[in-house]
Amino acid sequence: MGLFDKLLGRKMHRSDAADAELAAMVKDGRMHARMRLHDDTVATLTLPNHLIGRVVDISYGGIAASFARAKSPLQDSVQCEGSLKILGASTALLVTAIRVVTYHGDATLVGFCLHHQAAGGLLFLRDFIEPSRCGESLALIAPELRQARYQGSEWHCWRGDGPTDLIAQTQPGTGALREAILTFRLNKTYCELTFKGGVIQVGIIRQEDESTLLNGTARAMATNVDDEVRVLRAGLYILLASPAPCRALSASMIALARDRLLLPASGAV
Numbered sequence: 001m002g003l004f005d006k007l008l009g010r011k012m013h014r015s016d017a018a019d020a021e022l023a024a025m026v027k028d029g030r031m032h033a034r035m036r037l038h039d040d041t042v043a044t045l046t047l048p049n050h051l052i053g054r055v056v057d058i059s060y061g062g063i064a065a066s067f068a069r070a071k072s073p074l075q076d077s078v079q080c081e082g083s084l085k086i087l088g089a090s091t092a093l094l095v096t097a098i099r100v101v102t103y104h105g106d107a108t109l110v111g112f113c114l115h116h117q118a119a120g121g122l123l124f125l126r127d128f129i130e131p132s133r134c135g136e137s138l139a140l141i142a143p144e145l146r147q148a149r150y151q152g153s154e155w156h157c158w159r160g161d162g163p164t165d166l167i168a169q170t171q172p173g174t175g176a177l178r179e180a181i182l183t184f185r186l187n188k189t190y191c192e193l194t195f196k197g198g199v200i201q202v203g204i205i206r207q208e209d210e211s212t213l214l215n216g217t218a219r220a221m222a223t224n225v226d227d228e229v230r231v232l233r234a235g236l237y238i239l240l241a242s243p244a245p246c247r248a249l250s251a252s253m254i255a256l257a258r259d260r261l262l263l264p265a266s267g268a269v
Contacts, residue, residue: 135241
């Protein structure tokens with residue numbers, strides 16, 4: 001049960017972005033939905049000879065990457081080993097270039113097919129794609145559908161698949177983010193990212209403790225560093241894939257989460 005089940009008692013419709021992607025899949029004859037990246041600094045694909053491309057979109061079956069100042073980085077049907085890196089985490093992939101397009105004069109867009117020879121690459125993609133899909137599905141909830149306390153203009157409430165919920169409060173007059181809570185599921189675990197006083201925190205509640213969240217009592221915080229990093233990463237992926245107004249609203253959360261993920265090992269979460 002999501003946070004807004006208590007507020008709304010109803011399900012939200014599928015987002016326009018999801019409908020558009022489903023239509024594109026049918027038109028192109030693809031098996032997997034593509035996840036478009038709004039920020040081309042999030043993920044890179046490294047190929048032999050230190051050729052590095054910025055990932056434009058990604059799915060379980062393929063990747064599109066843009067290579068700057070490269071007239072022809074690869075020919076069609078060339079297969080090679082590559083490394084996909086997403087905000088400090090990486091995995092090895094075997095890819096085949098299936099489409100090479102020169103665009104914008106000094107850049108080349110290359111579409112790659114992925115060959116999954118081990119489970120590791122698929123799991124890595126799943127940990128990015130599934131939270132991103134939830135973020136992409138976030139839709140703004142109209143004030144009249146919220147409880148009375150959340151109907152003021154300073155409140156911004158979003159709901160998406162998962163269920164995934166974002167409640168944010170802005171400063172009157174300035175519109176700056178005052179505090180926010182993002183709740184979502186990872187398998188059987190209910191997770192949250194909270195922002196308040198310029199600080200971001202990670203929360204994890206096991207399934208058997210879920211009622212404590214809904215009753216407003218103390219939240220169980222993670223004690224395992226690996227779990228905290230995993231939750232922080234998933235929450236960041238959700239926000240990065242969310243609609244533009246949601247990304248703008250949560251920009252300070254995104255910046256803090258990115259900084260924490262990219263800290264050296266000694267300063268990890």
